[in-house]
Amino acid sequence: QKEVEQNSGPLSVPEGAIASLNCTYSDRGSQSFFWYRQYSGKSPELIMSIYSNGDKEDGRFTAQLNKASQYVSLLIRDSQPSDSATYLCAVRGTGNQFYFGTGTSLTVIP
Amino acid sequence: DAGVIQSPRHEVTEMGQEVTLRCKPISGHNSLFWYRQTMMRGLELLIYFNNNVPIDDSGMPEDRFSAKMPNASFSTLKIQPSEPRDSAVYFCASSLGSSGRAQFFGPGTRLTVL
Numbered sequence: 001q002k003e004v005e006q007n008s009g010p011l012s013v014p015e016g017a018i019a020s021l022n023c024t025y026s027d028r029g030s031q032s033f034f035w036y037r038q039y040s041g042k043s044p045e046l047i048m049s050i051y052s053n054g055d056k057e058d059g060r061f062t063a064q065l066n067k068a069s070q071y072v073s074l075l076i077r078d079s080q081p082s083d084s085a086t087y088l089c090a091v092r093g094t095g096n097q098f099y100f101g102t103g104t105s106l107t108v109i110p
Numbered sequence: 111d112a113g114v115i116q117s118p119r120h121e122v123t124e125m126g127q128e129v130t131l132r133c134k135p136i137s138g139h140n141s142l143f144w145y146r147q148t149m150m151r152g153l154e155l156l157i158y159f160n161n162n163v164p165i166d167d168s169g170m171p172e173d174r175f176s177a178k179m180p181n182a183s184f185s186t187l188k189i190q191p192s193e194p195r196d197s198a199v200y201f202c203a204s205s206l207g208s209s210g211r212a213q214f215f216g217p218g219t220r221l222t223v224l
Contacts, residue, residue: 032211032212034212034213036215042217043201043215043216043217043218044153044201044215045215046212046213046214049212088153090212090213096141096160096165097155097158097166098143098155098158098205098213100152100153100155102152102153103152103153
């Protein structure tokens with residue numbers, strides 16, 4: 001079992017719709033969770049971090065964490081073509097290790 | 111504030127040559143990570159350092175790969191001898207080691223071994 005699992009996609013949504021990205025993790029003791037966006041040919045860029053159960057909103061982005069279910073999600077409201085990228089879920093484990101999912105490719109169709 | 115700095119940005123070399131990749135972490139960060147990314151395997155952790163000490167090098171593919179961190183502001187990843195299958199983008203990332211902070215990535219080095 002991988003430490004972090006994501007649906008690889010690709011996920012396509014029309015412009016203006018909500019994109020929903022999901023992630024599960026195996027280390028129950030993990031306390032820190034992150035979403036990175038990676039454009040083609042670029043490095044991963046941190047867009048959200050979340051540490052407590054519940055929702056955290058930042059502009060059009062909302063991260064959701066459910067530690068009991070070991071589940072993290074990212075919602076992108078009013079999706080724009082510029083949101084087209086690969087989204088990586090990352091979890092910081094109990095041993096200071098970072099675990100990355102394989103990423104979900106998102107395409108926002110104008 | 112400068113982010114993570116990597117050099118070179120692109121490297122093309124021939125099989126059998128030595129390759130050295132360099133990284134300068136964000137000032138004040140005490141954890142440093144080296145990753146390799148390919149289409150087939152995604153983002154793979156090679157090694158990470160905490161306070162200049164290698165903590166986990168289980169991701170280093172084989173003895174041809176070595177990494178050093180002689181001080182808090184500099185790290186190298188060396189491949190000797192290089193092989194075509196080493197062609198990938200190599201990322202360096204840094205973070206504050208405690209308190210669950212995020213990693214921040216450098217721009218990467220695109221390595222092509224002919």
